[in-house]
Amino acid sequence: MTDTASSSGGIRPDALVRPADPASDLEKAALKGRPKVSLLGLGMLSPAAVLLLVFFFAPVVLTTIFSFTNMTSATGISGGAYVLSPNLLRELERSGVDSDTLAALGTESVVVDQESIAAARAAGVEEDFLEEIEDDLLGVDFDSKQDFERALKDLPSHLRRTRDLKLAADHFLVSALNTRFATRAEASDAISALAPDIAPGTRDRILDASYTGWVWTTENFRRLATQPETLRLVLNTFFYVAVTLAFNVLVGLFLAITVFYLPKGTGMVFSVLWLLPRITPVVLYAIMWKWFTWDGGFVASFADLVGLPSFNYMKGSVPTAWTIVILVNGCIGASFGMILFSGALRSIPMQQLWASEVDGASRWQQVRYIILPQMRWPILFVTCYQSMSLLSSYEQIWLTTNGGPGNTTMVWALESFRTALSNYTGNLQYGQGAAMALVLVIVGLVLSIIFLRMFRFGELVEKPKIEF
């Protein structure tokens, strides 16, 4: 056993902070050899691989696909149809399509002839009813579908159920208006039937415009790059992540060190108290903050008592709203930091602290010269992990300020969620929201790579530097 080992309980104190020393011959030999592929190992890994595939890769792939589309609640997700509607015909007329062609496509007429009666008969419409139609309505002109339906209702044997009557009437209606054609070919045939002389180019243009589903586009990214709102969201998100992160790390560290120096029982009580934000269900936690900061809540009442402005601190002003948002998230993150830092603190050899006390070091000097240097990696880890976590978190903001007052505490992740999935008007822009989410994934991946390099992940997965 070396001197170092005797003073540090078997762990080289520099192992955590210093780049790896040249490995021993044995280690080098092990590194040179090809790793053995173990079926058992692969079997053990496969559940994790499946989970990764289903819950990470699949959503990322889908997000990527969605982000290059113009999907909205109006286009739907699962595909569209081809519909010639009156609005579309007006729109095409404004864009210069020949009005005669459009008039032909907008034709809606009722034809009662032997052919349409035969079609109705083939579809199973009752014979008595059809005979009455043939006797009374054959060759009669009708101004509209409604007029024809009214005439049908006057027939003695008319179908009593409204839906049956309307289905029967459809056999006599000649119109492509508002019909949802499932395929382009069907729509094309209908257009050709109504306007036989239509130019192929015009027909294609009409078909393109009549499609109700989504199409591929890069417009979402162009919009993100050009709209002024993007910059504000980026700045908001940067501010939120940076300040909350600082709160998480500093308060977590402070709590861990404080608890470390407290008597064990007292320290335990404080640890449990600070864990409450993390273990409380997020909705309940948010509601408690609302009660705490709302008009007439504890903060407002206390402020009133001491002569400060009494108002809704959560939504009543921009600075207080940000303060609450940061505290709500910060308290959760701080408890996470506290757990990690506490664990790391316990691994610091007590002998170093005893020795420093013998040398007359104050608590601050112990923290500054013994504890903090050995906490570098845990701090780095919490910083990396929390920054990623904060970047994609929105639920606490959604449940508290919901981005208010007036969008001032809106962050990228929440805006992405609102754009794609939840807003008052129901204008769900799946494609645009996915593009925003994809930007977040890319930023997260880039940050991960940077953090892993900072973290020197390679060293972490090397052989342990523990001497036995």
Added chain:
Amino acid sequence: MTTMKRKITVAMAAALLSATAVAAQAEDYTITVWSGGTGDTSHYRVDAIEMAADLLEREAAVRGEELNITVEKQVWSGWDDFKQAVTLAAESGTAPNIIVTGHEDIGPWAQAGILRPVEDYVDFDVWPLNQLYDNLVEVSSYDGQIWGIPQDAESRPFFMSRAHLAEIGYSEDEIDALPSQIEAGEYTLYDMLEDAEAMQDAGVVEAGMAFAPRVSNGPDYWQFYQSFGGEMVDPESGQLIFDRQALTDMYQFFVDAAEMGVVPATYLGGDWDEWHRNVAAGSYGMWHGGTWHKSQWENQFELTDFFDKIAFSLIPAGNENGRANTITHPLVYLISATGTDDEAAIAAELITIASEPRINSLHAVESGHLAIGEAQASVPLYANDRWSTEATEALLPHANAIPNNADFGAYWDAMYQGLEAAWTGTSSVEDAVNMAQAQVEADLGDGIIIR
């Protein structure tokens, strides 16, 4: 086989066949109905479907048919989650048979193929659909087809505290004359701000409490756009209209109100319950809301003597370009594309029966909504309710609806984001209007007229 045995066998077979025949006649349906924006006082939106199912079953029984309908109801108090649930359920083929939602959803949902046009299933020539107000049926239509049946109607009045107006010098007669002055454009939104400021200066309301608009996004804010001359849609072409001047004036109005201190700059995004409590407690000077809020104030927030305490009118005009107005935002019963055609036909019959004047009046009176058809004026429950009749007479003739247009949601989002930005001072009014314009141009391209 003996004769007796043969007789028994034939009898058993006959019995079995007749049982099968009866079973074949019995029709069982499970109809689901989902409703958004539904609270304690508006439960008849879905309960009416249950009542309709009972009636339809009885009608079938009278015809000698066996019809069994199970109605499964689900309500959401807000809109965000409800609309998310409907659209995602529709994509997965599990949408409810009947959807109760704002009429503005017809455009996008019809385009997406979520809905069936209700005109293919019901007859608007016969009772009770033939007595529905034409303008409400029009509001339930989109792109040449009738997609829904109006479920309710309302308007969004401007409210004034009679006590606080009296405290700044208004006589009872002058207060009574205000609604007419507002209708004539003689009392504008800026006159209102001056009175609100006077209330604060006189100390009759607390600072920032004199004017209390809606706390969150809603059709209400389009009323202020109209007050300054804005039009949402071109009646000729059906295209949406982005009126820069009207939007600028509207944003400026709220900025001015915040600068005068009668409403906080951080007002938007506040709490609804707190707003209701303040209204019921008489803490506000002027505010605007919906006709249905009256029943909430009385039933949930203990407001008494409404007519003695509160005056109501149209939303005042903002300037000489605009007009006093109110927006009606009818909810509609829609039939989803989910399920079989027979289920859709039953669902359509149910929403038709739910539109019976007596049944709809239960909802209208309890929730403070207005009638959907002429015949409701003859229903005693409705006719004897002072609020329903007065609000109908004073407001509904001036009401218009937001347009049914698949792109309107995008325009609405842009308008509200701009309003938030200007109101909170995050952007100047000009920048907020530019931002909204850039957004609608990016989203809608030629689909919107900028002027």
